[in-house]
Amino acid sequence: MTDLAQMTPQQIAEASAAAMWNGDSTSQRLGMTLDHVAPGAATLSMTVTEAMSNGHGNCHGGYIFTLADSAFAFACNSRNQVVVGQHCSITYLNPVRIGDRLTAAATEISLRGRSGIYDIRITNQDGVHVAEFRGHSRSVNGTHLPVTA
Template identity: 75%
Template sequence: MKDMAEMTAQEIARACADAMWNNDSTSQRLGMELEHIAPGEARLAMTVTDAMSNGHGNCHGGFIFTLGDSAFAFACNSHNQVVVGQHCSITYIAPARIGDRLVATATELSRQGRSGIYDIRITNQHGQHIAEFRGHSRVVKGSHLPVEA
């Protein structure tokens, strides 16, 4: 691995995502795939299974929220700071169906001091808008990669 001073912002984002992914059993066990990572950005995808259905035969909102939350986590942790969610909200727009491939695309809107705001759009394989998630982040102590003094 390169010295941090020699790494580009994109290389740092990728290394942070790799470090997080190795410990993220929830995203892995739900079958999520990390499709894109860049500074302040992430895109994760997940296919809705029967085990994710609710009493209406649609995807349970908690799984849609979890996909959005995972995309939020990878986007806000892409700068080699340990960042946690401080507040999240979601608006469900359309139902997701069993077999749908959902894609959550996270974009950093603001990062000032220890706080950040991220919007995550969740769509299905047809590009239909399923939900809109907004996450507020907070930097805590630590880094994903070694930082030289």
């Protein structure tokens, strides 16, 4: 059991992320790394492989979306509350090439009651802004860490 009263918000964010990461086979199998997590924020990165390319020889947008969605998930689940995506959208700004290292940085914009809004900026290894993702979240029943009664 975990005594959350003895943990800082940062420790809760890190423990919640570790619990989620253990079950996140999609992010792991795509070679993502969880680079940073804090209350309401997360950064994940991924290198684009040839298997991720589309018919134009660029990264398929679905992989960019998946990276952003994973950063969104870790950011909105950083307070030991199970949170799911309710709505999201992405705008692609620049092409992504095979071999590019993408970073998705999620930031909480609003958290009111059970609903949150998160912006995720996706950049490549040169800092070029390649996509912008906005996610709306909704908390549901459950926690990531067992809590003391």
